[in-house]
Amino acid sequence: MQYCFGVDVGGTSIKMGLFDIDGNVIDKWEIPTRTMNKGVQILPDIASSIQNKMLERELQKENILGVGLGVPGPVDQKGVVYRCVNLGWDVFNVDETLTNLLGLPVHAGNDANVAALGEMWKGGGVGYKNLVVATLGTGVGGGIIVEGHVLAGANGSGGEIGHIHVQDGEEDVCGCGNKGCLEQYASATGIVRLAKRALESTTKSTILDIHKLSAKSVFDAVKENDEVAIEIANQFGEYLGKGLAAVAGVTNPEAIVIGGGVSKAGDILLQYIQQNYQKFVFHGSKDVQFKLATLENDAGIFGAARLVLD
């Protein structure tokens, strides 16, 4: 039997999975991310953990096709990372370094792109080869799949859809330094910002409490037909629909998969996105399927494992 490892490197923990080549999870575990000393321990820790797992399960090198890695930052086609601030990493070749430690083929990719590959392989994007995955969490991440492969771009910054400009005249500054980025309206924090603005300016009654706002509380109120919450959901949908229409104009996907914490609101979320998407999109990309992501926090390890088979 042949296997591969999928590794999702986060700022606090590293998720790891052992998969067979059909994408079945054989084993799944986590280790802490040791970011001290510029994150110099991270790859050796991953190598040790993989070697232990191989001993434990009596796997030989010949049984392992390779190790895929998702890392929180841009990665180019050769495996060079360009600073992962959350890990303390500077510029170096991850593929080469971990290959030298393990004696196995290694392929690293950006975590959002890798998660998109996971959703294509075993999640909300199954059956599609041209796919956009938008991850709505603290920020807005994205991954683009073209003909079954990740669109990494020149230096691994492909799919950075959270920083598409969607609003002129915005005064708040986005984490990236620009103003009016999609992330400022369509992330969990962006929805809270929209909700605060709405509550501060509305005279309508609402079940929303300005002191307990979250993306969840907004969409819970939408489900209760709360008028103010519905306005907020519509604003959110208009920003995201506009941004995704731009992405689709460029990449013409078969499907758009929505993931991240915000997507737990469920199908009602897709309604607001889809309606607004149709207002802005070029007719050639009107027939896109909207889907919810299904792998949640495991998308990264699935996608990382899939990178090995690519």
Next chain:
Amino acid sequence: MQYCFGVDVGGTSIKMGLFDIDGNVIDKWEIPTRTMNKGVQILPDIASSIQNKMLERELQKENILGVGLGVPGPVDQKGVVYRCVNLGWDVFNVDETLTNLLGLPVHAGNDANVAALGEMWKGGGVGYKNLVVATLGTGVGGGIIVEGHVLAGANGSGGEIGHIHVQDGEEDVCGCGNKGCLEQYASATGIVRLAKRALESTTKSTILDIHKLSAKSVFDAVKENDEVAIEIANQFGEYLGKGLAAVAGVTNPEAIVIGGGVSKAGDILLQYIQQNYQKFVFHGSKDVQFKLATLENDAGIFGAARLVLD
């Protein structure tokens, strides 16, 4: 020796070229586009013209690697066109039809995508494998090259950058039916529209004549330091910079090539685009090279020939 044919099918004429595999033009000619009867004559006319050329130059089938075609509409990966209104074509498989007529391999692609491939091979994009080509003519066309290949998308509508939404509140309707599309501000006609609006509302003196406006007259006036023309160029640059920043956020190219009639304004055009692009782009795509297209009307035949070698 091995050769290939590159064919660029337009609404009034069909440009054709015979190339060696290094991209040298051996011969170049045109035939008229006969669009009567739903354009049923177009592919047979192309087949005849190719067969005549092969006779004339004593080429055997074994010498011909194939025929590439650029057509004015969406084409999927299998060669199926989805209505080319300018040609009268409905939905059918171009690759199969022309292969049956000629007994040679045929690969068709969307004309803007194919032109982008041409610029990558022998034009302004030489040396780059990740490329965005924006063609500023009557409309705004686009072609995206990822790792040396055209990003065609699910149904061939990839790279339709002219219809990215860049302006809320626009009242004029774009040719596509939406409002606020990039094409409404960054095409030759878009620049004239911006210029008209500026001249109607300004009190400043200008050498621009509202009755003789064109993209050329605006950029000629910019070169004379005309204040009103400079404002118009800045508006144009802001719209195009914003749109291209969105495209780059998605695809992270090494270079952006500007072609089409408007690009004849030269390097000064790139200045206005580049300055504004930097205001909107995500930092991962800041280091993009801006280049002018160089193949002009021949980009299509070069790219079509290159499709055969893909």
